Amino acid sequence: METLRDYQVDDLAVAIANPRSFNFSEPGTGKTPTFCALSWYYWSKKQKKTIIVQPNHLRDKNRLEVLRFSGFQDHEVKVIERVDETLGPRKRKSVPEACQETGYINYIRDPEIKVFLVGFTFLKNYWEELVEYHPEIDLVIIDEGHEGYKTYNSKASVELYALMDRTEGFYYCTGTPIDGRLDSCFTAIHIVCPQYYGSYIGFQNQHAGFIDDYGKVLYWQNEEKVTEIFNRHGVIHTWVEVHGEEKRHIEVVDDLTMKPKMAEAYNEFDEMACVELDGMFLDGSNPGVATMRARQIINCPHIFDIKERTAKHEYLEGLAQEGMVVFGSMPEEVEANAELLREQGLKVGVMHGGVSHEKRVEIDRAYNAGELDAICATPAVAATGWNWQRTKVIVFTSLSYSDSNVEQAIKRGEREARDENLMIYFLEYANSVDQKVRKIVVKKEKLTETVMTDVKGLS
Structure with a gap:
C-alpha cells in the first residue's frame, strides 16, 4: 500500500x-x-x-x-x-x-x-x-x-x-x-x-x-x-x-481573417448570431440556430463544401509538432484538425463522442508511450481524467461554452511540475462569434474566481 x-x-x-x-x-x-x-x-x-x-x-x-x-x-x-x-x-x-x-x-x-x-x-x-x-x-x-x-x-x-x-x-x-x-x-x-x-x-x-x-x-x-x-x-x-510555479504561456490569436468563400457564407448569419449571444443566450446554454450555423461555417467549412484552406488551419500547420493536443468543440472540426496534422507527417489520435471508451483508452496509452505524436479532441470527452504531461503545445481551434472545460483541458498537460512552459494558443477569427463565445467563457471564469479566490478550506 x-x-x-x-x-x-x-x-x-x-x-x-x-x-x-x-x-x-x-x-x-x-x-x-x-x-x-x-x-x-x-x-x-x-x-x-x-x-x-x-x-x-x-x-x-x-x-x-x-x-x-x-x-x-x-x-x-x-x-x-x-x-x-x-x-x-x-x-x-x-x-x-x-x-x-x-x-x-x-x-x-x-x-x-x-x-x-x-x-x-x-x-x-x-x-x-x-x-x-x-x-x-x-x-x-x-x-x-x-x-x-x-x-x-x-x-x-x-x-x-x-x-x-x-x-x-x-x-x-x-x-x-x-x-x-x-x-x-x-x-x-x-x-x-x-x-x-x-x-x-x-x-x-x-x-x-x-x-x-x-x-x-x-x-x-x-x-x-x-x-x-x-x-x-x-x-x-x-x-x-x-x-510550485505554474509554467505556461497563453497566446490569444484573435486577428485571423476568413477566406472569401467562408466570409460570404458566414456573413449571412453573423448579425443574428451576435444578437443571440449578446442577449437571451448570454450563458451559451441554448445557442440559437444562427449561432450554431455561424460556428459550423468557421470551424467545419468542409461540411458546407467550402474547400478553401482556412486561416486557422494555416496557423495550426505552423504549430504542428510532436507532443501537441488540439481541442475543438465539434467532432467534425476535430476530425479535420487531425487530418491536417497527419498531412504534416504526425501520427494522430482522435477523441470525441463518436469514439468508443476502449479506443480512447488505447489512444491515451499510445500517446504517453510516444507511439502517437498528437491528439485531437473535444473538451467534452478529453478534459478530465487523462495525464498528458509530455504535451508541449495545446491549441484551441474553437471553444465550448464551458469555462471548466477550458481549464480542465489545459490541465491535461499540467499534471506535475514542468521544466518548460506549456504553450497554449486560442485561435479566433477577427470580429466573429469566436470573440463572443470567449466573452461568455471569461464571464463564467469571473464568477468562479469570485467564489473560489477566498476558499481556503478546513485544515
Whole structure:
C-alpha cells in the first residue's frame, strides 16, 4: 500500500472527522489517493463498503488507484458495467438478469466486493439494487462531480439525494465546483450541508439576482455565502501549492481573417448570431440556430463544401509538432484538425463522442508511450481524467461554452511540475462569434474566481 503525502493525510483526517465533505482541490493536485484511502478506512475500521461514482472513462484508472492506496485485494475492487437500457424498466428487470442477457460480467451479487466503481448513469438507474445486495454500503465518493450533478433537478441528482438518505458518508470531489452557474454547486451543498438552504427555492431566494419571465437567472449575488460554506465543509489545494510555479504561456490569436468563400457564407448569419449571444443566450446554454450555423461555417467549412484552406488551419500547420493536443468543440472540426496534422507527417489520435471508451483508452496509452505524436479532441470527452504531461503545445481551434472545460483541458498537460512552459494558443477569427463565445467563457471564469479566490478550506 503506497503512502499518502502529508497534505493528503491531513485531507483524510478531515474527511474522517466530517463524514460528509468536499474536496475542491485543483486538477492535478492528487485528490484521488485521499478518497482511495478513505474507502479503505471505512472497510478496515467500520466494515462498511464504498461506491465510487465517476465518468465512465475514469473507472478503470480509479480502480487501479484504489488498489495502490489501500489494503484491498484485486477481487475486492470491481468496475460495475452499465446495463443496456433497452432491456426494460428497473422494476421489471434486475441488474443481474440484464447483465447476463447482455453478456456483461456481473459482479453485483459477489459478497467479496468492498468497493464498487460505477458511472453516473449506472448509479442513477440501479443504485437500489446495489444497496439491496450490499447493505454494508455506507460511503459514496463522487469524482469529477461537476460532470454528473451540476443540475439540481436532473434525474441523476434526484436519485443521488435518495441514495444519500440511507448512507452516512459522502465525499464530493471536483476541481471545478462552480461550472458556469452558481447553482451548479447546489446538489453537492444540499447533500453535505442542507441546513443552509433547505431547498433549491431557498438557494434561489438568496442568490438569484433577477429571474426573467422565462425562469432564467440573469445574474447571481451573495457569492460570499457559497465561499463560506466551502470553507466550512471541505478542503482545497492549489496547483501552485502542490507543485510550485505554474509554467505556461497563453497566446490569444484573435486577428485571423476568413477566406472569401467562408466570409460570404458566414456573413449571412453573423448579425443574428451576435444578437443571440449578446442577449437571451448570454450563458451559451441554448445557442440559437444562427449561432450554431455561424460556428459550423468557421470551424467545419468542409461540411458546407467550402474547400478553401482556412486561416486557422494555416496557423495550426505552423504549430504542428510532436507532443501537441488540439481541442475543438465539434467532432467534425476535430476530425479535420487531425487530418491536417497527419498531412504534416504526425501520427494522430482522435477523441470525441463518436469514439468508443476502449479506443480512447488505447489512444491515451499510445500517446504517453510516444507511439502517437498528437491528439485531437473535444473538451467534452478529453478534459478530465487523462495525464498528458509530455504535451508541449495545446491549441484551441474553437471553444465550448464551458469555462471548466477550458481549464480542465489545459490541465491535461499540467499534471506535475514542468521544466518548460506549456504553450497554449486560442485561435479566433477577427470580429466573429469566436470573440463572443470567449466573452461568455471569461464571464463564467469571473464568477468562479469570485467564489473560489477566498476558499481556503478546513485544515
